[in-house]
Amino acid sequence: MTRVGLTVERLTRAGAELADEVGFEQVTVSALARRFDVKVASLYSHLKNSHDLKTRIALLALEELADRAADALAGRAGRDALTAFANVYRDYAREHPGRYAAAQFRLAPEAAAASAGGRHAQMTRAILRGYDLAEPDQTHAVRMLGSVFHGYVSLELAGGFSHSAPDSQESWSRILDALDALLRNWPAP
Amino acid sequence: MTRVGLTVERLTRAGAELADEVGFEQVTVSALARRFDVKVASLYSHLKNSHDLKTRIALLALEELADRAADALAGRAGRDALTAFANVYRDYAREHPGRYAAAQFRLAPEAAAASAGGRHAQMTRAILRGYDLAEPDQTHAVRMLGSVFHGYVSLELAGGFSHSAPDSQESWSRILDALDALLRNWPAP
DNA sequence: TAATTTGCCTAAAGGCTTTAGGCAGTCGCA
């Protein structure tokens, strides 16, 4: 009856790995217990419930994404920043599909407030400083960028662009070109 | 022991309604059986399994969406078509959140091939006929439009834009303006 | 070393999925 040394942090990290391996949907308290070779009930002294586990994985993914984005943004501006930022999302989703799915997990309002979501929005705004957009257009542009990045990455991950020409990488590059052009030339109302 | 008259079609429609009421995730063979006041096992002569049910709901949603989009597109061109098409997605997602979630369900390749997915792509291409874009830019633009529509609607549905100014409707309008401008002025490589 | 806390365990109840086999309406055909 040796102790394995479970902690919320270890469980969350293992849950994130599990998500990348089998998909976020399949992350289950049982599967996690199996992975630690421990009885299921044992996890319930560390986790409130299954939803709690998923929330924690989502928060972890949002933090990781924000950290990477912050790194990528350091020392860059304008189109360079836009591209680097966008690639962080896409690359993260490709490297960690389960975590990326987790990042889309519908958080309860207080969890959302405590999440790295705010950092993401702030960073998107920072990118736009290179583009001379006043409010409220800046907010519109923030929302649009978020939509394109999230939308493209989701569709790509869902297999939407595979098996058809031109390849996805090329579309991605050209879409970033287009966004850059659009931001430099944002239409008046 | 009267017969209720279950059919795959009725089950699928009821499943779609259930999805809108409680969320696509919560759509379950058990819940559906409850709704028809019938034993769970009875549904298994009509449905292969739970995944089959979800696939059918997804296909239904994709059909409905394509039908609406086709209606909206009839007799419109250019920016007018773009706006109408985009609004179909957004409105459908707001009216039928569960079905919209279903439409995002990862389909198996053959199910995807038999789905209305192709009609959606064709209609997006039709819109672009008003904008003078040659290949491969047309495909890039199709992918970008899909990304923005899907991304925006997902983020909005997830509550991303509520409780903050400016309101979501305004951003949506301005983003459509921006897309129209971008398509009229698609940058060269 | 004794007392206390903490961590993992056993047990059990309840829900969802899926398969197997059964009985009774319902429909086609003579």
Place this chain on the structure above:
DNA sequence: TGCGACTGCCTAAAGCCTTTAGGCAAATTA
């Protein structure tokens, strides 16, 4: 109209997941 075949819904049962309650032993503290 009556008989047989089919179809549709049912009971039963096994397997997996979640969650709670209560227990014992290892680790921590004094």
